Amino acid sequence: MTKHLTLRTRTTTAGPVVEIAGDLDYDTADKVRAALPGLGLRPGQQLVLDLAGLSFCDSSGITVLIAARNHALAAGASIALAAVPDRVSRIFRIVGLAQVFPTHPTAAAAEAAWRPTGG
Amino acid sequence: MCETNDEEGGGPEGDEGPVDEQAQFSALLEDSAEDLYEHAPCGYLSTQLDGRIAKINTTLLDWLGYQREDLVGRKHFSDLLTVGGRLYHETHFAPLLRMQGEINGIALELKAADGARLPVLVTSTVKTGSDGQPLLIRTTVFDARDRRAYETELLRARREADQERDRLQVLATTLQQTLLPPALVDVPGLDVAAHYHIASVDQVGGDFYDLFPLAAGTWGLFLGDVCGKGAAAAAITSLARYTLRAAAVYDPDPVAVLGNLNTVLNHEYNGDDPRFCTVVFGLLTPDPDRGGFHITLASGGHPPALLMRADGTADFLPTPGGQLIGVLRDAHIATTTVHLVPGDTLLLHTDGLTEAHTGPTAGGDDRYGDDALLDFGRALAPTTASSTISAVRDLLDTFGSGVEDDTALLAIHAPQPPSEEQQ
Incomplete structure (x- = not known):
């Protein structure tokens, strides 16, 4: 029933961009969690999670997005979401996370909005 | 082998050995x-x-x-x-x-x-x-004696694994029961019904609810959903349930109760393995003048309650801005108040219901959704607590295995006074 989750990571001047595609749920969330340490986030960078291909996100998915936020903040970096699907932004509104994650229409817009903070 | 060939001067591969040696060898063989x-x-x-x-x-x-x-x-x-x-x-x-x-x-x-x-x-x-x-x-x-012994051993191991799984299911069910009240308290003038739908017999889910007396004439209720499933979720469910009950005794203000729970969970779980829950906490006070109950609902990121009124209308009671409990240092708790007049029914639910797969095979991409639930409530109103629970149970049954997550349901209803019912 669950669609596979695929992750693709690329690096921009602003920091890593992780494209998360498929169903992000109890069965797949650990894949994202496991990928966090390998991102090599540096202070002042911005971690962008590109959700354009996200088909579903449940509470375990939300958890791992929060884990990503904690991970970024602990590294002195920031986090932003790009291309949040309507369904997911609706869940974000219900659980009150809309204010917590800066969101951008595209990953490119997220990169453009990034300003170096000097760590 | 390649090295040997090189040392032998790169001659043609194969039968280079002395003929009599080969004959002896084959004689030995056959x-x-x-x-x-x-x-x-x-x-x-x-x-x-x-x-x-x-x-x-x-x-x-x-x-x-x-x-x-x-x-x-x-x-x-x-x-x-x-x-x-x-x-x-x-x-x-x-x-x-x-x-x-x-x-x-x-x-x-x-x-x-x-x-x-x-x-x-x-x-x-x-x-x-x-x-x-x-x-x-x-x-x-x-x-095939060795092979048969191996198969017998496999069968035995499998039987043991089956027994282990049965034991695990009993344990999971027992643990689940400890997370729920054995029976809901009797609140005078209130009709109450609840249901817990278990999606998997192997894993304890993280949904919870309770209804309990507070200081004279007031009652507390809550319903929530811990992210994830399994033993880790059950531990948080237990912590959440007891924290909510204890916090409500000290200060029944719904915002304070959920604020306390947020502090407790935020201290316990953070970093790469954050744990959160979404909760609705309600404070019920009977209204002797107008009948029914005055209810203050506080929501920490939980799906809105569904109010099905005596006049046949139905609406969600949104609490915009409320944030999930346990991961943000100062989670914002949003409140709303409602007067549950006689004939009104309030349904609290977890999103196992609205996130259920629908469709013929229940394996499609379609999820039931909030809009469908609102339509369901409008069709049902006016109703009672027990009718609501039994209608939603029937609905869950139609989804079958499409319900992937546990679902908790708690309905409260203020009955019409007997005199009015006769009118």
């Missing part, structure tokens, strides 16, 4: 084809087309404990089989062999002269003459 036949590490058997034994090697005779003259010309291959094996031979083995001309690796049991059973793997081919007519059947028999 001094007699007859000896190989008789003492091969497997049983050989030739039978006529009707199964009568024409030739049998010493290996197989030794395994079975027969003399050659006991069998050759006297017995059929099927006579060597157990009753079950004979039946299988008649109905499957022999017909397939006739049809295909060969049959491979069939597990059978041979009966030795002393009655002992010998598990074997049997392969047979039909030997044909130059005109294609079948002449006789050649059969090899491999000792």
Whole structure:
């Protein structure tokens, strides 16, 4: 029933961009969690999670997005979401996370909005 | 090997060794084809087309404990089989062999002269003459005692695993029950019903609810959903449930209650493994003047409650801006108030309901959703607590395995006073 989750990571001047595609749920969330340490986030960078291909996100998915936020903040970096699907932004509104994650229409817009903070 | 060839000067590969050495070697290997036949590490058997034994090697005779003259010309291959094996031979083995001309690796049991059973793997081919007519059947028999022992061991291990799983399911169910109130308290003037839908018998879910008395004339209720499932979620469910009950005793203000829970969870779980829950906490006070109950609902990121009114309308009671509990240092708790007038019913639910897969096979991409639930409530209103729960249970049943997550339901209803009902 669950669609596979695929992750693709690329690096921009602003920091890593992780494209998360498929169903992000109890069965797949650990894949994202496991990928966090390998991102090599540096202070002042911005971690962008590109959700354009996200088909579903449940509470375990939300958890791992929060884990990503904690991970970024602990590294002195920031986090932003790009291309949040309507369904997911609706869940974000219900659980009150809309204010917590800066969101951008595209990953490119997220990169453009990034300003170096000097760590 | 390559290195050796290089050292030998790159001559043509293969048989370069002295001729007499090779002859000795092959003599050592196969001094007699007859000896190989008789003492091969497997049983050989030739039978006529009707199964009568024409030739049998010493290996197989030794395994079975027969003399050659006991069998050759006297017995059929099927006579060597157990009753079950004979039946299988008649109905499957022999017909397939006739049809295909060969049959491979069939597990059978041979009966030795002393009655002992010998598990074997049997392969047979039909030997044909130059005109294609079948002449006789050649059969090899491999000792499968080790393999059978291995299979028996596998079966035993599997039985044990099944028993373990049964025990685990009992444990999970028991644990689940400890997370829920054994019975909801009786609130005078309030009709209450609840249901917990278990999505998986193997894993404890993270939904919870409760209804309990507070200081004189007030009642507390909550319903929530811990992210994830399994033992880790159950531990947080337990912590959340007891924290909520204790916090409500000290300060029943719904915002304070959820604020306390947020502090507790935020201290316990953070970093790469954050744990959160979404909760609705309500404070109920009977309204002696207007009848029914005054309710203050506080929401920490939980799906809105559904109010089904006495007049047949229904609406969600949104609490915009409320944030999930446990991951943000100062989670914002949003509140709303509602007067539950006689005839009104309030339904609290977890998102196992609205996130359920719908559609014919319940495996599609469609989820039930909030809009469908609102329509459902509008069709149901006016209703009662027990009617609401039974209607939603029926709804969950129609989703079948489409309900992937546990679902908790709590409905409260202010009944019409008896005098009004008669009007």
